[in-house]
Amino acid sequence: MTVTRDEVEAANQKAVGQMMDSEPTWIDIAPAARKMELRGKKLLHAGPPMAWKDASGPMRGAIIGAVIYEGWADTEKKAVRLVEEGEVVLDCDHHHDAVGPMAGVISPSMPVFELEDKKFGRRTYSNMNEGIGKVLRYGAYSKEVLDRLRWMAETVAPVLRATVGRIVKANGGFPLKPMIAQALTMGDDCHNRYVAATSLFAKQIAPYMVRTGYDPKTLSEVSKFIDGNNFTTLNMGMAAGKAMTLAGHGVKYSTLVTVMSRNGTDAGIWVSSLGKKWFTAPAPVPKGLWFPGFTESDANPDLGDSSITETAGYGGFAMAAAPAIVSWVGGSVQAALDVTERMYEITQAQHKHFLIPFLDFKGTPVGIDLRKVLKTGVAPTINTGIAHREAGVGQVGAGTVTFPIQIFKDAFAAFVDKYGA
Amino acid sequence: MTINVVGEADGSKGLEAGEECELSRSGIRARSVEVTVEGARPYRSLLRRRGAVAFPGPGDLAKGVALLRSLYDASPRGPSLVSDLLFRRFAEGRLVQAAGGARRLGFGDFLGLVGRGGGFTPAGDDFVAGFTSAFNYISRSKGLGQIVISRALVSSRTVPESAAIMVYSSKGYVDEGMERLILDSLGGRAFSDDLMALASRGHTSGLDMSLGVLLAEAVGSGAEDGGRALRKCLAALGR
Structure with a gap:
């Protein structure tokens, strides 16, 4: 049996339709051990599977930090030995329906946002965002970094849990799709710019948060934390993207990409009709703007699950909605427009909910089609943060990067092997 | 340079x-x-020489054709050449006969395709260029007769650029991407990456040329498999 053109078209329409119809809704926040059944000394990380010996500097830093954070070791040396000896087990976020930006490390006691897809019923997860600069997800693991993580778990997460509990009682949860849709019309791309989204989030949860019964000082500290970090909603936006792409995953004959991710060593993708098989190639190094004192030579190859946003039809694919993003990732406003325009060439549809005002409210490009990537030679472009190549340093810039075309060739060859001839 | x-x-x-x-x-x-x-190294077309020819298996050729067909489907203009009735009749008639040993292909067999289809270089021309470059390489290597393209005849049916490409291709002067596809596929090496590298060329030019190469190899292998490879390729194309 060989698949027909009509069968592929129908499958792709179904997959992209389900991606757009997905209704990711925030319903809880609690430790990963409880929500994701992350047991024992297991750590999740961004991107495709990876052995410790192949891990890049920032990924190593984040893993070391997480081992110390969990109390499994009290020094860097001991932490490394635990991982080297296999006592600490590594696995991909995506294998647990989770995503995390940059190193994307999730450990059992870290709080995770839990989202439920009200349309298709799946649950997805992401960790909390710490801010920018010296943070665990960029490979920093100093005391200051780990203290902040503990404060987030002990102070911020409980308040958010009580808040979302009230939201669930009132409305069934906090829907992410409307927030992303609105933020895209307010100048965010919802990958590297979440200024509007975070403001909308703060505004919308405030009436519930003030009624949680926490004391004013704690509420003030939590509010300040949310307000002080424009990336507060990035992780929820990513978990929403994971829910959307999961909805489009597993459609027989579909050539649409449902995961794009990087672990700082390799970049990898999933294809809707090819199960959870990873297609990988070495991760590229981003081009962009550098924090003072850093240059391209300091950059690690790209990492993070955050390209789930582009996979779901926003982020870099919606850069035309976010002209101000060029002050963060570099390039010109015209270049941002060009990126979005190019992505229409390789996608199945225009999003029916995510609209770009500057393009006359055209829907964002959504549903990356392997066949179109190969036919046009245009690979998906994403925007991204840039980590220092050494463990412990942190973020050194932000920019854009294009996925290696070889990944799409390998995936398409596998598709043809399975369905084509 | x-x-x-x-x-x-x-x-x-x-x-x-x-x-x-x-x-x-x-x-x-x-x-x-x-x-x-x-400062540039002199260009030496490897297709001008005789080489050892090892035909890909029928399954590999058909898989390559299926891959191309899927990419035709994703082209903005749709599957122009492969859904053209004249092309189908040509492939299912003359090529099948040639693969079965009942016909010896000559330039006249391809004239109907010249200038056919859209594009800066018409799709039919790209197919002819791909087909003759591979077919003539096989023939040259095996000491058989080649397809000689009459420049005068093709020039009256298509644009000059395309006429020139057909003439040069048939003589073994092709670009590196095409050369790699022909030599890898006839050298017992994997060639799906070569196909995909050519796929993004033009609207469908790379696909049309690659299809020509694969069908030429299927016809060429007819003496060994009685036309099985070509039948499998056409089945993959006919979805």
Whole structure:
């Protein structure tokens, strides 16, 4: 049996339709051990599977930090030995329906946002965002970094849990799709710019948060934390993207990409009709703007699950909605427009909910089609943060990067092997 | 590498599209200009030589054709050449006969395809260029007769650029991407990456040329498999 053109078209329409119809809704926040059944000394990380010996500097830093954070070791040396000896087990976020930006490390006691897809019923997860600069997800693991993580778990997460509990009682949860849709019309791309989204989030949860019964000082500290970090909603936006792409995953004959991710060593993708098989190639190094004192030579190859946003039809694919993003990732406003325009060439549809005002409210490009990537030679472009190549340093810039075309060739060859001839 | 464009006495410079060129000792000589190329390695077409030919298996060829067909489906213009009835009749008639040993292909068999279809270089021309480049390489290697393209005849049916590409391709002068596809596929090596590398060329030019190469190899292998590879390829194309 060989698949027909009509069968592929129908499958792709179904997959992209389900991606757009997905209704990711925030319903809880609690430790990963409880929500994701992350047991024992297991750590999740961004991107495709990876052995410790192949891990890049920032990924190593984040893993070391997480081992110390969990109390499994009290020094860097001991932490490394635990991982080297296999006592600490590594696995991909995506294998647990989770995503995390940059190193994307999730450990059992870290709080995770839990989202439920009200349309298709799946649950997805992401960790909390710490801010920018010296943070665990960029490979920093100093005391200051780990203290902040503990404060987030002990102070911020409980308040958010009580808040979302009230939201669930009132409305069934906090829907992410409307927030992303609105933020895209307010100048965010919802990958590297979440200024509007975070403001909308703060505004919308405030009436519930003030009624949680926490004391004013704690509420003030939590509010300040949310307000002080424009990336507060990035992780929820990513978990929403994971829910959307999961909805489009597993459609027989579909050539649409449902995961794009990087672990700082390799970049990898999933294809809707090819199960959870990873297609990988070495991760590229981003081009962009550098924090003072850093240059391209300091950059690690790209990492993070955050390209789930582009996979779901926003982020870099919606850069035309976010002209101000060029002050963060570099390039010109015209270049941002060009990126979005190019992505229409390789996608199945225009999003029916995510609209770009500057393009006359055209829907964002959504549903990356392997066949179109190969036919046009245009690979998906994403925007991204840039980590220092050494463990412990942190973020050194932000920019854009294009996925290696070889990944799409390998995936398409596998598709043809399975369905084509 | 430096390129030096030398003007003629009347001061004119630049190559005209489709202009006759010949390789000179220092570069390219055309009617209006001479382009000298310094520092570049001399171009040697490996398809001009005889080589060892190992036909891909029928399954591999058919898989390659299925891959191309899927990419045709994703082309903005749709599957123009492969859904063209004239092309289908040509493939299912003349090519099948040739693969089965009942017909010897000559230039006249391809004339109906010349100038056919859309694009800067019409789709039919790209197919003919791909087919004849691979077919003639196989024939040359096996000491068999080649398909000789009449420049005069094709020129009256298509644009000059395309006529020139067909003539040169049939003589074994192709670009590196095409050369790699032909040599890898006939050298017992994996060639799906070569196909995908050509896929993004033009609207469908890369696909049409690649399809020509694979069908030429399927026809060429007919003496060994009685046309099985071609039948499998056409089945993959006919979805």
